[in-house]
Amino acid sequence: MNIITAAQTKDADRHTIETEPIASVDLMERAANAFVTAFIPLYPDSNTSILICCGTGNNGGDGLAIARLLQAHGYDAITVWVVRFANSERDDFTANFARLHNTPIRITEFFPGDKLPDIDQTVIIDALLGSGLNKPLTGDWLRLVKHINGVPGRKVAVDVPTGLRADGIIPDTEYALYAHDVISFQRPKLSFFFPESAKAIERFHVVDIGLDESYIERLPTDFRLITRDDIQRIYRNRLPFSHKGTYGHALLIAGNTRTMGAALLCCGASVYSGAGLTSACIPPAGLAALNTCHPEVMYCPEEDLAEIWGTFDAVGIGPGLGQREKLLTACLGYSAKPMVIDADAITLLAREPSLMEKLPTPCILTPHMKEFDRLFGTHSSWWDRLRTAREQAEARHIVLVLKNRYTFIVMPDGSVYINPTGNPAMASGGMGDVLTGMLTSFLAQGYPPQEAAILACYLHGTAGDQLAANGMAVVPAGKLIRMIPLAIGNRGGFS
Numbered sequence: 001m002n003i004i005t006a007a008q009t010k011d012a013d014r015h016t017i018e019t020e021p022i023a024s025v026d027l028m029e030r031a032a033n034a035f036v037t038a039f040i041p042l043y044p045d046s047n048t049s050i051l052i053c054c055g056t057g058n059n060g061g062d063g064l065a066i067a068r069l070l071q072a073h074g075y076d077a078i079t080v081w082v083v084r085f086a087n088s089e090r091d092d093f094t095a096n097f098a099r100l101h102n103t104p105i106r107i108t109e110f111f112p113g114d115k116l117p118d119i120d121q122t123v124i125i126d127a128l129l130g131s132g133l134n135k136p137l138t139g140d141w142l143r144l145v146k147h148i149n150g151v152p153g154r155k156v157a158v159d160v161p162t163g164l165r166a167d168g169i170i171p172d173t174e175y176a177l178y179a180h181d182v183i184s185f186q187r188p189k190l191s192f193f194f195p196e197s198a199k200a201i202e203r204f205h206v207v208d209i210g211l212d213e214s215y216i217e218r219l220p221t222d223f224r225l226i227t228r229d230d231i232q233r234i235y236r237n238r239l240p241f242s243h244k245g246t247y248g249h250a251l252l253i254a255g256n257t258r259t260m261g262a263a264l265l266c267c268g269a270s271v272y273s274g275a276g277l278t279s280a281c282i283p284p285a286g287l288a289a290l291n292t293c294h295p296e297v298m299y300c301p302e303e304d305l306a307e308i309w310g311t312f313d314a315v316g317i318g319p320g321l322g323q324r325e326k327l328l329t330a331c332l333g334y335s336a337k338p339m340v341i342d343a344d345a346i347t348l349l350a351r352e353p354s355l356m357e358k359l360p361t362p363c364i365l366t367p368h369m370k371e372f373d374r375l376f377g378t379h380s381s382w383w384d385r386l387r388t389a390r391e392q393a394e395a396r397h398i399v400l401v402l403k404n405r406y407t408f409i410v411m412p413d414g415s416v417y418i419n420p421t422g423n424p425a426m427a428s429g430g431m432g433d434v435l436t437g438m439l440t441s442f443l444a445q446g447y448p449p450q451e452a453a454i455l456a457c458y459l460h461g462t463a464g465d466q467l468a469a470n471g472m473a474v475v476p477a478g479k480l481i482r483m484i485p486l487a488i489g490n491r492g493g494f495s
């Protein structure tokens with residue numbers, strides 16, 4: 001699914017108006033209806049007192065239409081504020097302002113410098129500014145948004161929280177309204193996936209307002225959101241008459257005396273993700289644990305690596321590895337194989353940058369933020385970090401899996417796939433080791449690195465989502481790996 005910029009959304013808006021065709025005020029009505037349909041299940045009590053704060057642009061026009069539609073749905077404790085801090089108003093705002101006068105809804109207008117009354121409503125709908133934001137909030141706008149943020153009611157933003165940019169860098173210095181819910185039109189905005197948006201968004205919902213989807217999907221963009229359709233398209237069914245040799249041999253080089261668990265988790269994840277064979281190159285001290293936890297996994301002593309290297313289809317190296325630089329250097333010197341480089345192996349690359357020149361093709365690096373910055377230098381924002389990731393992925397022809405709440409998978413052509421799955425119950429040690437096992441397993445099964453990365457990240461998240469949906473407040477990594485086969489079986493969707 002294409003993630004588009006605010007300017008492209010405007011273009012898709014214009015295109016839909018011209019070609020459907022539909023009057024822009026009717027498109028606004030459709031958007032307001034879609035908002036209301038999503039709002040009602042979130043706040044089903046029609047006695048809820050609601051304050052709707054509207055600017056005089058199209059976001060404000062949406063707010064006025066929402067007020068009228070909610071009232072028609074039986075919500076009868078609605079107050080509307082119209083904030084006339086701008087010099088102009090949009091036509092569709094004007095039309096909806098006139099329509100609202102035919103309802104019993106109370107409207108109060110505010111002008112620059114006006115004192116702002118106390119807010120005691122349970123829900124505040126933010127229709128002040130949307131994707132038209134073109135500068136930081138200052139003056140009366142800033143005063144108003146701070147006033148709203150200061151009251152306890154739940155805030156629900158229309159399309160985008162006021163003050164949050166839809167795309168581009170989100171400076172720390174820019175103030176925004178904090179929305180408990182954002183109901184966003186047609187597409188989530190790119191900024192929603194950046195950790196900096198946490199200051200403005202608790203959760204977001206996306207509603208279809210009927211913009212021309214085929215047009216949107218043809219718009220040029222470097223950002224795509226992974227959906228279940230991608231998983232269904234990419235995943236190859238296991239074949240009749242197939243056998244373990246059909247699904248590749250994954251080697252995991254991992255573990256150390258105190259971090260053997262990391263090796264066990266990534267080996268287990270490889271088995272459960274479907275590699276025909278999985279071998280573990282771990283210190284001998286881990287052998288008893290390996291045989292107990294994962295009897296499916298074979299052992300490959302470090303001293304045999306050079307000799308049997310040719311038998312593996314993909315190699316994952318790093319989880320719990322410790323500072324074994326010689327081992328990493330040796331592996332990067334053997335014949336090139338699809339490889340996943342994670343955790344301690346990334347730290348070793350950062351310490352010895354000349355090793356970066358020896359990365360095989362294809363290669364997937366899976367840094368979290370700190371590992372990424374160790375490798376490529378510190379970054380003051382995620383937007384900058386992502387820019388570096390794209391430059392590096394292109395220059396080195398590698399896939400970079402930049403792990404976060406929404407993991408960015410940066411492809412060798414510089415495009416970015418955003419993974420929406422996963423949840424806070426999964427925030428615990430070992431999750432990255434599981435991901436490395438899954439990535440290596442899919443590479444061993446013959447998936448190109450781009451596809452392996454999409455499959456592994458998405459399915460890793462849906463496995464955790466399903467466990468959380470089953471009531472697990474905490475999802476340990478060991479529990480997650482046993483869910484992977486079901487996540488694959490359901491192609492990343494659970495009903």
Ligand SMILES: NC(=O)C1=CN([C@@H]2O[C@H](COP(=O)(O)OP(=O)(O)OC[C@H]3O[C@@H](n4cnc5c(N)ncnc54)[C@H](OP(=O)(O)O)[C@@H]3O)[C@@H](O)[C@H]2O)[C@@H](O)CC1
Nearest residue numbers: 013028031057058059129130131132133134135136137159
């Ligand atoms: N596209 C779609 O598909 C659909 C979009 N719809 C809705 O339209 C919304 C976008 O509406 P919009 O373009 O009228 O802009 P909006 O956000 O209301 O801002 C109004 C004006 O405020 C100004 N301004 C900006 N920043 C400022 C600041 N910091 N401080 C002070 N002023 C500032 C700026 O005016 P300017 O400075 O350019 O004069 C801007 O134009 C979108 O979010 C969605 O809700 C739906 O109705 C249907 C389909």
Ligand SMILES: [K+]
Nearest residue numbers: 126129160162
């Ligand atoms: K808004």
